[in-house]
Amino acid sequence: MPELPEVETIRRTLAKHLPGRKIEEVEIRLPKLVSPEPERFQALLRGQSFSSFERRGKLLMIHLQGLVLLVHFRLTGQLIYAPQPQEEPPYTHLVFQLDQGRLFYADLRQFGWLELIPEAALASHPFLRRLGPEPLELPFEDFYRLLQRRRRLKALLLDQEVIAGLGNIYVDETLFRAGLHPERQAHTLSEAEARKLWQVIQDVLQEAIRTRGSSVRNYVDGEGVEGTFQEQHLVYNKRQAPCPKCGQPIAYAKIAGRGTYFCPRCQR
């Protein structure tokens, strides 16, 4: 589900409500999602209050007092704040009872994870340590250097160690807008092609954040609200639809292990 724009939207919506809110109790119904083990997870969080909300790639980082709660949503994770009593979302696995309202973690496919670590351990955390640069803070010159590898664009851009935050939707959408074939070898791009790709990544991510992310399946933000960037998708999930540029049918193929949508005529 959530790629960079979605996690950023979740971060912003939670940051509107939660700083200062105190955790009174944590209910854990699916122990495998949390670390350390549930008893310790609960004990550490009880009495803590939310401080600031940060993001790295697709990872949400929630600061408390000397601790950080890392949340990775994987495909179907949701973190939803309910200020007033309300029915909990389907597939709720964690409930944080707060001094005002509740925070739900729901996850249909149960692939997400929440890990509580000391703030001092952030920099050396194995997941964070391996993440590549933030695409929206990446100068073109650095991006161009990342492309100098013998690897297909689709695989390269999906690799979180190369660049952190793009997922299947945004890779397909940016490659289409840049007119680049997903199987094109990255190192064969001219500087002009690379610059176009860099610019398109900036534009698409910013526009997707502005429109609060893509809700194609079950993504909602920290208030339970859907995004609208899916209305601006040009190829993702549009197999056989006419290409918006040339009218030829959009192709679908498995590339780098992922379902990939592209126009074989416009993308070279």
Add this chain to the structure above:
DNA sequence: GACAACCTGACC
């Protein structure tokens, strides 16, 4: 690089 694994559900 390909593929299976982790889960549940939607769709053909």
Add this chain to the structure above:
DNA sequence: GGTCAGGTTGTC
């Protein structure tokens, strides 16, 4: 029944 799904990790 089969295939696919916004992610990541481990195995060959």
